[in-house]
Amino acid sequence: MAAEVVVTGEVTRVELEDAVAVLRLDRPPVNALNLQMQREILAAARWLSDCAEVRAVVIHGGERMFAAGADIKEMAAMSYQEMADASRLLQQSFAAVAEIPCPVIAAITGYALGGGCELALCADLRVVGERAKLGQPEVLLGVIPGLGGSQRLPRLIGPSRAKDLILTGRHVGAQEALAMGLADRVVEDSSVLDEALGLARTFAAGAPLALAAAKRAIDHGLDVDVTTGCEIERLEFSGLFATEDRTLGMESFLADGPGRATFTGR
Numbered sequence: 169m170a171a172e173v174v175v176t177g178e179v180t181r182v183e184l185e186d187a188v189a190v191l192r193l194d195r196p197p198v199n200a201l202n203l204q205m206q207r208e209i210l211a212a213a214r215w216l217s218d219c220a221e222v223r224a225v226v227i228h229g230g231e232r233m234f235a236a237g238a239d240i241k242e243m244a245a246m247s248y249q250e251m252a253d254a255s256r257l258l259q260q261s262f263a264a265v266a267e268i269p270c271p272v273i274a275a276i277t278g279y280a281l282g283g284g285c286e287l288a289l290c291a292d293l294r295v296v297g298e299r300a301k302l303g304q305p306e307v308l309l310g311v312i313p314g315l316g317g318s319q320r321l322p323r324l325i326g327p328s329r330a331k332d333l334i335l336t337g338r339h340v341g342a343q344e345a346l347a348m349g350l351a352d353r354v355v356e357d358s359s360v361l362d363e364a365l366g367l368a369r370t371f372a373a374g375a376p377l378a379l380a381a382a383k384r385a386i387d388h389g390l391d392v393d394v395t396t397g398c399e400i401e402r403l404e405f406s407g408l409f410a411t412e413d414r415t416l417g418m419e420s421f422l423a424d425g426p427g428r429a430t431f432t433g434r
Contacts, residue, residue: 175215177208182215187223187372188365189216192230199229201283202239203254206261209287213264220433223376224368225268227291228275228361234300235284240309255314258283262315265290266387269380271371275364276300277357281339286315289324292383294350295364296342297357302350305337323390325349375413375431381405 171190175182179195179202191212193199216222229235246254265272265287274280274291280302288294288302296302304317312318313334322330325348333340345351355363371379381404389397408414412434420429 174219175212177204177211179205180208180212182212184219184221186369187221188226188368189219189222189224190226190228190365191216192228193235194230198233198236198279199284200237200239201235201287202242203257206257210257210261210264213261213268216270217264217268223270223372223374223379223433225270225272226275226361226364226368227265227272227287228364229277229284231277231357231361233278234274234276234280235287236279237282237284237305258315262286262290266316266320269383270376271368271379271383273364273367275360276302276351277360279339282306282313282317283315286313286317286320289317289320293352293367294345295353295355295360295367296345296351297360298342298354299357300342300345301339302342302345303337303339304334305339307335308337321350375417375429376433377411377413377431378408378417381408 171183171185173181174184174189179193181192181194183190183192191209193205195202195205199205216225243251271293272291274288274294276288276294277297277300280288280300282305285302285304304313304321306313306317313321318330318334321333329348340348340350342351342354346354353363385397385401385404388400392400413431416431417429
């Protein structure tokens with residue numbers, strides 16, 4: 169089945185093929201994240217969260233660029249009050265991406281800087297091209313990350329490494345990003361989307377309710393102490409015993425061994 173465009177905006181679109189959705193950023197030349205794109209990302213993320221057909225998501229900015237950051241020309245003209253109001257939208261749009269209840273993979277080519285890096289941080293995994301550059305250079309503009317970077321980055325790579333990137337504003341290449349945990353896989357630039365889609369298809373063949381539960385347990389557990397986190401895990405774990413997928417998975421394991429079940433998402 170060919171990919172079907174299921175959500176269309178002015179600067180984004182969502183394509184769906186065999187339970188794998190691709191959220192494409194399309195604002196040449198560098199996918200600068202203006203308010204219009206943020207609104208469309210929010211709408212797309214909500215649609216992806218509500219669509220039962222979607223079992224994995226890839227975010228891709230194209231062969232040459234993921235997203236070079238916020239639209240500085242638009243931002244420079246904004247007053248304090250305008251940004252105080254707009255910042256709610258900025259936070260909501262990326263939070264909606266982080267809360268998509270299935271695996272999300274950022275397929276990163278070119279630059280993922282500022283808001284582009286923050287969008288990548290909302291994904292569960294990051295596949296990075298060998299010539300890509302990532303970073304949070306906001307301090308060089310006299311501001312700080314405003315779309316979750318100061319919170320998601322230290323949770324991912326640790327506070328000291330996050331402070332290194334945020335306080336200096338420096339960019340890191342793919343291999344350094346891999347070493348610090350900002351990238352999960354590094355591949356040739358031309359293979360980034362294919363690698364991300366391969367991962368997404370693997371997730372899409374899995375148990376969607378279990379994957380969603382695992383994602384919630386990890387994400388919510390990061391915000392609490394370990395005892396509370398284990399209680400979150402216990403509730404998610406035991407809740408899956410009310411699902412058809414749990415029955416199918418265990419029956420398949422007993423009959424045929426691991427990895428052979430076909431899950432229904434019920």
